[in-house]
Ligand SMILES: Cc1ncc(C[n+]2csc(CCOP(=O)(O)OP(=O)(O)O)c2C)c(N)n1
């Protein structure tokens with residue numbers, strides 16, 4: 001059986017849903033028995049991106065907002081690789097949103113997994129594009145003025161053939177199933193995972 | 206690597222020599238990438254160890270920074286060198302960069318006292334070769350030609366070396382230089 005763990009212990013806060021996503025990925029990689037030499041995971045910057053250190057696979061811990069273009073480049077360079085991009089709502093729906101749309105339009109066969117905690121959590125809790133309107137955060141003391149982005153609806157509008165799903169980390173088995181579906185589906189995949197940030201997201205519950 | 210271009214250059218076309226295929230193949234074979242059965246690696250934008258895993262210790266961070274800085278020497282060897290046109294004994298040196306080159310060379314062809322001029326085209330901006338200051342300072346009169354409003358190259362040169370320009374020819378009306386304008390400004 002292939003070992004997909006680097007041996008480095010995760011550093012997320014106790015109770016963080018990022019552990020569910022990590023476990024889901026470990027289970028799925030093991031179940032699908034992917035060729036480890038042909039599997040590349042590209043991580044964004046953020047709490048969830050820190051998964052880079054905990055996984056044993058070819059990887060790139062890229063830049064904030066830039067995990068998707070890096071993943072697209074890798075897939076274009078070698079279409080035989082399984083390519084997964086993992087990041088947060090801040091990186092993927094904020095700074096990297098145009099990359100998400102471009103990849104969905106290209107219908108390129110990669111899987112994008114988003115830990116959507118509706119916050120910039122690594123930087124201690126500023127608002128992100130998916131923070132509900134009116135929510136008070138460190139960067140929006142009077143409440144978020146903008147309407148929250150609906151990522152799955154957006155991507156389905158851009159590419160009707162894309163596999164785009166929203167799953168809550170409170171249901172880990174569904175997370176596993178959705179990951180398996182996304183990684184095996186040929187074409188573009190967006191897995192938007194509802195993720196609780198226990199340290200900065202209590203007002204969002 | 207950041208490739209600095211400008212509108213005038215990017216709207217033009219030119220022939221180039223064939224790329225060095227042998228060199229490319231050699232680089233390709235040396236790449237550490239998935240699918241070739243090599244030892245798995247994490248490419249990491251954080252400070253990292255040999256396998257690519259993040260390191261956060263003060264000592265390790267400093268070591269990684271020192272390693273990066275030590276590459277400057279090698280980069281200086283590889284970075285595009287300056288082009289010096291004309292005699293290194295000329296009285297006056299024109300210093301410029303980017304797409305002004307064609308217009309400057311054309312203007313010099315038309316100048317009556319063309320032997321008085323040499324022209325230095327700077328192509329590698331950072332790291333900046335310290336030898337550039339020796340080249341420029343060997344000339345008595347130094348003339349800066351730039352296609353921008355704030356003399357960006359001068360700002361860069363002055364931040365790294367002691368250089369004073371006798372004359373500055375700047376154009377910033379959204380158009381490239383024409384040789385006649387440079388000729389006129391030089392004669393001014
Ligand atoms: C280009 C760039 N901009 C900003 C930052 C600072 N930064 C680091 S993590 C982060 C936000 C992370 O939020 P998200 O992507 O949602 O991930 P999370 O931490 O919530 O898992 C920001 C803004 C950075 N590292 N790089």
Ligand code: SF4
Pocket residue numbers: 011012013015016017018047117121122196197198199200
């Ligand atoms: S700050 Fe929030 S998202 Fe980050 S590890 Fe802690 S609980 Fe998880």
Ligand SMILES: [Mg+2]
Pocket residue numbers: 046088089090115116117118119120121128
């Ligand atoms: Mg987030």
